[in-house]
Amino acid sequence: MFWRALRLRCPLCGARGIFTRWGQLHDRCPGCGYSFAREEGYWVGGMIVNLGVAQILFMATFLTGTALTWPDVPWTALIAAGVVLMVGLPIWLYPRSKTLWIWLDLRLHPYADEERPEYRP
Numbered sequence: 001m002f003w004r005a006l007r008l009r010c011p012l013c014g015a016r017g018i019f020t021r022w023g024q025l026h027d028r029c030p031g032c033g034y035s036f037a038r039e040e041g042y043w044v045g046g047m048i049v050n051l052g053v054a055q056i057l058f059m060a061t062f063l064t065g066t067a068l069t070w071p072d073v074p075w076t077a078l079i080a081a082g083v084v085l086m087v088g089l090p091i092w093l094y095p096r097s098k099t100l101w102i103w104l105d106l107r108l109h110p111y112a113d114e115e116r117p118e119y120r121p
């Protein structure tokens with residue numbers, strides 16, 4: 001499920017074409033009918049994933065750059081790379097943060113029978 005999310009596919013069934021346009025998901029998966037937004041305010045989790053992953057990648061780059069060039073750290077280049085990363089990564093991660101959030105949510109709250117489109121009580 002993680003690799004499906006990373007490749008912008010439905011984390012549940014692996015279907016392609018789950019986005020209507022860049023960063024905009026269909027309401028339901030065209031492959032399995034899974035409703036992507038499970039509740040009101042669902043995408044706040046996606047924003048947290050987006051910023052969290054961007055912060056982790058920025059810190060990893062900054063600390064690696066500092067450690068590899070110590071004691072003559074090129075601070076200006078490192079800060080410039082940091083600015084580019086902190087602007088570019090959230091943009092690049094935006095659609096992935098949604099599919100990664102769906103993956104994480106499904107890991108924590110598995111797909112219930114009641115949520116399935118074909119469910120009949």
Ligand SMILES: [Zn+2]
Pocket residue numbers: 010011012013014015029030031032033034
């Ligand atoms: Zn699906």
